[in-house]
Each structure stands twice: as C-alpha cells, then as structure tokens.
C-alpha cells in the first residue's frame with residue numbers, strides 16, 4: 255500500500271540534550287549504572303558488535319554502525335565484564351558516565367529550574383510533561399481555531415487519547431504527518447513537534463506560504479503511556495505499557511506496524527515487536543489514520559540520540 259511505504263521513510267532528528275540531577279524515583283533505579291562508548295567502528299567491528307548487541311539484550315543508545323561510536327547503558331554488575339570484552343575486541347571502550355542516576359537527577363533539577371522561571375506553557379528551552387503538552391495543545395486549538403482542529407486517533411492501553419492537531423487553511427492539499435515520542439524516553443521529539451505547531455500558528459504570518467501548499471497533522475506524543483512512565487518511574491522507558499508478560503511490559507511501538515513485522519518471543523527485549531502486527535492500540539490507531547488519510551504523502555517520526563538521520 256502506498257501509505258505503508260511511508261512507515262519506513264522516517265526522518266530521525268537526533269538532538270541529544272546532555273542529561274542532568276537531585277534524586278527522583280526515576281533516578282534511583284539507575285544508581286551506578288554506566289554509559290560506555292566505543293571508538294568509531296569500522297565495517298567489520300560494527301557487524302561483530304551488532305551480533306553481540308543483538309544477543310546480549312543490552313540497551314544500546316547508539317547502535318553499532320560503520321563510522322560511528324556505539325554507546326550503551328549497562329548495569330553496575332555487568333560494567334566491568336562488558337568493558338573487558340570491548341577492550342578485548344579492541345574497541346577502546348570509555349566510560350562516559352559513572353553514575354547515570356546523578357545525571358537523571360540533574361536533568362530533573364534543570365527542568366524544574368527553567369520551569370520556575372517561565373511565563374508561558376511552552377518556552378522551547380525545556381522538556382515538557384504530558385500535562386504541559388496537552389495544555390499547550392488546548393491553547394492552540396482555542397486560539398487558532400480558524401486553522402487548527404483536533405483529532406483523536408486512538409486510545410492507549412491505559413486509556414489516554416492520542417491527540418493530533420490538524421493545521422490547514424482549506425481542503426485539497428497534500429499533508430505532512432509529524433509525530434514525537436513513539437519511543438517514550440526520547441523527550442526532545444515532543445518539543446520539536448510543538449515548535450512546528452507554534453511556527454505554523456502563532457507565527458502564521460511568516461509561514462503562511464507553507465500552509466498554502468500543504469496541511470500538517472502533528473501528534474507530539476504517540477506513546478503517551480510510555481511517555482508518562484518515563485517521567486514518573488523510569489527515565490529510560492522506551493516501549494508502550496501493554497501487558498503481555500507480568501515481568502516485562504510493553505512493546506517497541508516502532509516495530510509494531512504492519513510493515514515488515516517480524517515475530518520475536520523475547521517480551522523483555524527493548525525491541526519486542528508485539529504479539530502481532532498493530533497489536534498495540536497506539537499503533538492500530540496511528541496506522542489506520544495514516545492509511546485512511548491518503549492525502550498524507552510524508553511521514554516524519556521524531557527520534558533522539560544517535561546523531562542519525564535515517
């Protein structure tokens with residue numbers, strides 16, 4: 255199907271804001287976790303490390319790729335062994351972060367500091383909670399009702415709505431769909447999506463030429479359950495929050511589309527694709543929406559970390 259192809263035309267914006275500290279619930283579970291970086295990998299090295307990465311279930315923030323450093327998170331108990339193994343493979347590991355929990359706490363401290371000084375809901379210098387994002391979307395719908403309308407394209411496992419703003423000056427144009435936070439922990443995606451909303455509405459005068467030729471559908475957070483969980487419980491939560499296995503919740507929403515879907519029995523894996531294509535209500539809703547709206551010719555899925563544009 256034509257629209258399905260767009261599922262793979264994913265533009266990955268990779269802005270990595272250095273993480274941050276103060277102890278929070280989320281921080282505590284990462285006490286003494288390390289972040290390890292390898293040297294820049296060659297073709298052979300990246301394929302060797304990919305094999306290991308795939309088998310180990312380790313959380314690679316930056317996957318082994320030719321011409322890139324691989325970056326991974328590891329538990330304190332594993333760190334020494336992994337470091338030794340990477341050294342043995344001559345990949346020149348370096349410890350980037352000795353205690354990830356401190357960085358998480360510092361990040362939260364900075365967010366709170368910026369928030370205490372801000373005058374508007376959105377100030378583009380900060381990450382935003384789901385409540386702040388929703389409040390901003392409400393204001394945009396109320397203030398710019400001539401060009402903005404709201405759609406809900408699904409309900410999540412925990413009963414949240416997946417909200418989409420349709421920004422349009424009239425029918426008959428092709429459309430661009432933009433979403434953020436399909437991976438919950440990739441917090442820079444939502445503000446990037448919201449900035450696009452801001453530019454098209456508050457700064458309509460400067461940007462009206464764009465809206466004369468295309469419409470936008472913008473969904474800042476397409477995995478809101480995971481997003482909230484990443485703020486409240488686990489900073490590095492990536493998946494949805496569906497219950498497939500008591501010990502390991504969630505599905506890698508990114509891999510749940512009915513497009514080159516491949517089964518995998520490891521429900522604990524960070525890339526677990528779900529029990530079936532579009533098993534996740536979030537993806538079911540998003541996928542149906544994209545298929546029904548044939549005017550959508552371009553799909554931008556905002557991710558972060560890894561400095562990649564896929």
Ligand SMILES: *[C@@H]1O[C@H](CO)[C@@H](O)[C@H](O)[C@H]1NC(C)=O
Nearest residue numbers: 374375390393394396397456
């Ligand atoms: C909406 O309008 C109100 C009242 O003028 C204003 O305070 C608020 O900042 C506006 N919000 C947005 C997102 O434009």
